[in-house]
Amino acid sequence: MDSAASLPLGAKNPDLILIDTDSLLQLLIADQVRLLHSIKKRFNIQPAIVEAVEAEVRKSKKFRSQFTKELQKALDNGTIVVLDTRTLPAYVTTSPDAVFNMIQTNGFSNGRLGLDYGEAYSFAAGVALGIPMVTNDMNAVRTAQKRGIQLPTNLLRTYDLIVLCHQFGELTEHDCDEIRKTLVGKNEFVPAAFEKTSYGKGLTSFYPRIHDGSKSALGAPVAVHQLDVRITINPRS
Amino acid sequence: MLREVLKSAGLNAKICADLIGVDHTLFHQWVVGQRPIPPYIVPELSSVLGVPEQAILTSSSGTGSSENAPAIWFKFRSGDRLTEADREIVVLIRRVAYFMEELEVLTETRYVTWKALFETARKEVNRQASPKEQGKIAAQVIRADRQFGFPFRTKQGLKGAGDIFRDNLRSIGVRIIETPVPTSQLEGCSFYVGAPGSERPCLFANSYKQTWFRRNLVLMHELAHAIFDIDGSAASLDFSGDADKRELEEVRAQAFALEALAPREVLNHIARTNGLKWNALTNQDIAILVAASQVEQGTVIKAALEAGFIDANLAEKYATAETHEFLKELTERALTTQEFIKARVGENQIISAEFRTTTIPSRALRLPLPYVTKVVNLASQNEISIGKAAQMLMVEKDTFKERFGSAVQEAIA
Numbered sequence: 013m014d015s016a017a018s019l020p021l022g023a024k025n026p027d028l029i030l031i032d033t034d035s036l037l038q039l040l041i042a043d044q045v046r047l048l049h050s051i052k053k054r055f056n057i058q059p060a061i062v063e064a065v066e067a068e069v070r071k072s073k074k075f076r077s078q079f080t081k082e083l084q085k086a087l088d089n090g091t092i093v094v095l096d097t098r099t100l101p102a103y104v105t106t107s108p109d110a111v112f113n114m115i116q117t118n119g120f121s122n123g124r125l126g127l128d129y130g131e132a133y134s135f136a137a138g139v140a141l142g143i144p145m146v147t148n149d150m151n152a153v154r155t156a157q158k159r160g161i162q163l164p165t166n167l168l169r170t171y172d173l174i175v176l177c178h179q180f181g182e183l184t185e186h187d188c189d190e191i192r193k194t195l196v197g198k199n200e201f202v203p204a205a206f207e208k209t210s211y212g213k214g215l216t217s218f219y220p221r222i223h224d225g226s227k228s229a230l231g232a233p234v235a236v237h238q239l240d241v242r243i244t245i246n247p248r249s
Numbered sequence: 250m251l252r253e254v255l256k257s258a259g260l261n262a263k264i265c266a267d268l269i270g271v272d273h274t275l276f277h278q279w280v281v282g283q284r285p286i287p288p289y290i291v292p293e294l295s296s297v298l299g300v301p302e303q304a305i306l307t308s309s310s311g312t313g314s315s316e317n318a319p320a321i322w323f324k325f326r327s328g329d330r331l332t333e334a335d336r337e338i339v340v341l342i343r344r345v346a347y348f349m350e351e352l353e354v355l356t357e358t359r360y361v362t363w364k365a366l367f368e369t370a371r372k373e374v375n376r377q378a379s380p381k382e383q384g385k386i387a388a389q390v391i392r393a394d395r396q397f398g399f400p401f402r403t404k405q406g407l408k409g410a411g412d413i414f415r416d417n418l419r420s421i422g423v424r425i426i427e428t429p430v431p432t433s434q435l436e437g438c439s440f441y442v443g444a445p446g447s448e449r450p451c452l453f454a455n456s457y458k459q460t461w462f463r464r465n466l467v468l469m470h471e472l473a474h475a476i477f478d479i480d481g482s483a484a485s486l487d488f489s490g491d492a493d494k495r496e497l498e499e500v501r502a503q504a505f506a507l508e509a510l511a512p513r514e515v516l517n518h519i520a521r522t523n524g525l526k527w528n529a530l531t532n533q534d535i536a537i538l539v540a541a542s543q544v545e546q547g548t549v550i551k552a553a554l555e556a557g558f559i560d561a562n563l564a565e566k567y568a569t570a571e572t573h574e575f576l577k578e579l580t581e582r583a584l585t586t587q588e589f590i591k592a593r594v595g596e597n598q599i600i601s602a603e604f605r606t607t608t609i610p611s612r613a614l615r616l617p618l619p620y621v622t623k624v625v626n627l628a629s630q631n632e633i634s635i636g637k638a639a640q641m642l643m644v645e646k647d648t649f650k651e652r653f654g655s656a657v658q659e660a661i662a
Contacts (some may be wrong), residue, residue, distance in 0.1 A: 033636075063287035070272035073608075073645050080272075097285060116288040124354050126627070128636030129289050151660055155634040 025245045027103045028060045030138050030145040030164070031092070033068040033130040036061060038148065038170045038200055040069075040079040042191045047173055049091045050182045055224075056248040058103070060093045062119075062137050064129035095137055104141070115140045118162075125159040127152060138164025144222065144243055146170060148201045153239070166243045168221045170195075171203050175220045179230050180247075185212050205232075250307050252280045254298050258322030260336060267611045268340045269297065270643065296347040296444040297340055298322070320483035321440055330488055334432045334612065338453075339440070341607065341614040341643070342426050346442035346451060348641040349424060349620060355633065356623070360422035363450060366394055367476045380497045384473060384504030391472070392509055395421070410510055411465040411543025411582070416619060418472070423450050427464055428615035429457035436491070437467040439475040440484035450475035455489075456615070461582045461589075462545035466506050473505035474498065510544045511552035520558070527558040535567055536575035543582070546572060600625070604652045607643035616642060629657045 029051070031039075039045050048059040061069075069083055086092045093099050095115075101108040115137045122132035131152040138145035144166035147153065156163055174191055177183040183191075189211035195202050206214035219232040225244040235242070255262055266276030271290070278284040286294070286305060295302040299319035318326060321343075325336050353359050370390040374383045392410075395417050415425050424442055435455050441448040452471040454464040467487070474485035478498050485498070519541040520527060525534045535546060542549050547568050554564040576583035581592055605621045607614045621642060628638035628649075635657060639649035650661065 062289075064289050067271055067275055067287070067290075070275055071270055073610075080274075096287065119289055120292070123289070123637075124351060126355055126633035126637050128634060128640045131634055131636055133289055149634070149636070151631070152634040152636060154631050154660070155637070158631045 023244075023246075025055050025057050025248075026143045026243075028058050028093075028095075028141060028143045029168075030095075030134055030141075030143055031059055031061050031065070032134045032145065032147040032149060032152075033065045033072075034148050034201070035146040035170045036065065036069055036083075036092075037072060037079075038195060039173075040082055041198055041200060042194045044174070044191060045082060045086050045091060047177050047182065048086070049089075050177060051173065052091065054180060054182075054247050055245050057245065058093055059091065060095050060099075060103075060137075062095050062115075062130065062133040064119075064133045066094050068128075068130045111140055122156070122161050125161055126155050127159075127161065131156075135161060135163055144168055146173060166221065166241055167239050169203055170201075171206065171218070172221045175215065175218065175230055176222050176224060179220075179227050180224045250300075250304055251286060251294070252282070254300055254305070254319065255280065257318035257326075258298065258336075259318070259326040260322070260340070261333070264333070264337060264611050265340065268337060268344065268609055269294070270609070270640075292444065293344070293347050296350075296442070297343045299343070299441075299445065301445050324440070324482065324484040324486070328486070330434050331486070332433055334430055335435055337612040338428070338430050338433070338614065341609065341612060342424075342451060342453060343442050345426070345607075345614065345616060345620075345643065346424050346449065347444075348643075350443060350447065350449070352620070352623060352627075352641065356627070360420055363418075363422040366391065366421060367450075369394070370476050380501035381504040383477075384501040384506075385508045387473065387476060387501075388469075388505045388508035388512070391476075392512070409515065409541060409543035411462070414465070414509075415468070415617075418452075419617075419619065423452060423472070423475070425452050425454075425468060425617060426614070427454045427456045427468075427617075428613075430455045431457045433457075434488045436487050436489045437471045438484060438486045439471040439479055441479060450479065460545060462539060462543060462548075465510060465544055466548050469506035469509045470502045472509070473502035476505075477501060507548065507552050507555065511542045511549050513552075513556040515542060516549070516553055516556055516558060527553065528563065530563075530567055530570075532570045532572050533575045535570050536572040536579055539572060539576055540579035540583070546570075605642075608645060608648055609643055614643070625653050625656050628653070629660050631660050635661060 039047065052058055070080060087094065097112055100112050104111045115133065118136035118140065119133035122136055123129060127135065131149065134145055134147070135156060139162050143164065145164040146168045148169050153163065153167065174183065174188055178185065178188050192202055192206050192211050196207070203218055205218035215231050217232050219235050219237070219240045220230060221240060221242050223229060223242055223244045225246045255265060262276060262280050263273050266273050269276070279286045291302050291305055294305050298305070299321045321339065325331055325339055370387040373390045374386050376383070419425060433455055436459070437452070437454045439450060439452050442451040443449050452468050452475060454467040454471070456464060459467070470487065471485065478485045516538070519525070519538055523537050523541070525537065538549050539546050550564050550568045553559050554561065559567065573583065581589055584592065600618060600621050602615055605616045605618060607616065624633070624638050624641045627633045628635055635649060636646055639646040642649060644652070654661070
């Protein structure tokens, strides 16, 4: 399967990119929240989380003490923004209240259909805003599909962001492999391509779902998974 | 408004944050109005605190005095025998009740017939009659409708209602929670759970150092309170050692429990089928009575006395007879909790109590087996996500995977 949807070169980048709880925790575990800052700076795409994700990350027993400060720092310096009534108008110029209400209504409905708060409201926001979402949670995706819950068109994995940062030179191959080792060591999800082999070797069979249109493509040239829908973004002019 | 609700209810904000599963700092910001309360949590807060959603979202309107407390919290706030632990358990019970309702919506199985049944029971009772008579009549209505109170023939032989009434009542929408609360003097209580407008009666039994036989009686006693009393008083509380309370409500509830679990015909049936002679019961015979009726020894003897099968002298003698060793031979319900779990888990029949216990930092709640089983099954079929299942069982996602990994293996893969 080839990439089913991609923005043509020169098209506007999305204003926001949503991150779910597990993906944000992975970036915190790997000490790579800075990558979000780099993506924001280069592409003018604001990393965002829904309110429920903020609450979930803060209460996470496993990481609470370790990451609360780092999360707060990322929120304070604007690397990550929490989507709420105060922040949404900056990204939605027409009827932000209506969009916010739509996210709440659909989020509540998604929750009643079998997703937890973070998943339910992230999916709802991704769909309402038409923006990509970073999630490694295939279980939640499968549940959503089974329950007829609408998913954002572009579902990225944490590793899509890592490969993107490698593509535009923010990370070296060695950095990417160190991240891989850290995540594997902590029993965190990494895509099958990188599970048992080094980043460099695994990259050849990994189809990145987000791509810097100004740089040479990395990874597998052909989509391998149903969710392998590629979005091309371009550096801010 | 959240600040006023918490204050009027006597709920500590930090502990409440733990019980709701929210970080202290974030919860504090919501409480003091530093940040708006996110809409996603409002329905849950409304259900747990017993106030309308709108009331949580509106800005401060009161002083936070106890007179303004939601009825349930007003009740749990007063009384010198109530502890912090009691209030915390009520928060948790109300929270799990919220998820139970979600589960019903999700599986499209709404159980609401309790309301009509309670109404029928109340109608059948002559309020001018003695409290004992009232309890007895109401129990007969419930027994006839729900078909419990009579011995049931099972693979193991005849059994009382103890094994079936929990699931039976749950199937009409009554919530039942049994969990150990060591620091509480509460033996049982009943109150409404759910958001205003969609309330359900909830029966609670403190299982700490209580036998299963005793809890059967406690839960039936609380059922009577749920039918007759909690509409007017928000909650009914029963403390350990209060068995001899003589208030009308208590006498009625006790008579109800006795009639529901060990009515005359049940005792007669057990005696006949086992060849028991009421005036010459051996310790083993008494154990048979307990095992078959599924109520504790003191209660079954009291029931036999009230039914006229024995006199007061025999009742006194039988009530103190040593039956435990015989009982253990007759029913696994006489085993200690650990022994019982070991026996059942060994047969893969139930999920251990440990795995049914929430991991809320300040207070643990043991969730009902049918509820946990249903949640795990739904997660294994991808009907709900692992995150949702963990939320419903009030554990971390990783803990859920550790506990139920084998059951949900395919869903996780």
